[in-house]
Amino acid sequence: MKFAQILYDKAHWIFEADEKPEFAPNIILVDITHKPTVKEGWNYNSETGEFTAPNIPEPIPVEPQPTLEEMQAQTLVNTEYLIARSGLGL
Structure with a gap:
């Protein structure tokens, strides 16, 4: 037999x-033998007894850094641009 322990509705x-084990009463086990x-x-x-795949x-x-x-290339371009503007009096 196959079982699933249910914790927080999952x-x-x-x-x-071979058979359903006896654990503490607050541990929920569900037989999933026919739900492979x-x-x-x-x-x-818990109301329907159905399992559904999680929505991930x-x-x-x-974006890559x-x-x-x-x-460095962008800094060089920016520096050259600022120098050129300065040379034009802008």
């Missing part, structure tokens, strides 16, 4: 045993 721990797709972290609805949002893309060489 399948916290999935394990196999259930995985740890899935949501559990896509990560927010992070400029390299040291790119920052």
Whole structure:
């Protein structure tokens, strides 16, 4: 038999045993023998007894940081630009 320990409405721990173990009364175990797709972290609805996969949002893309060489090149361009403006009296 296959069981899922439910903690905070999620399948916290999935394990196999010959029979349902006797744990403390506050530990909730659900028989998932006939639900082979259930995985740890899935949501559990205690009213319906159904498991659903968690909705994990896509990560927010992070723009890559400029390299040291790119920052130095940009500083050089900015410096040359300021010198040129100064030479023109702007």
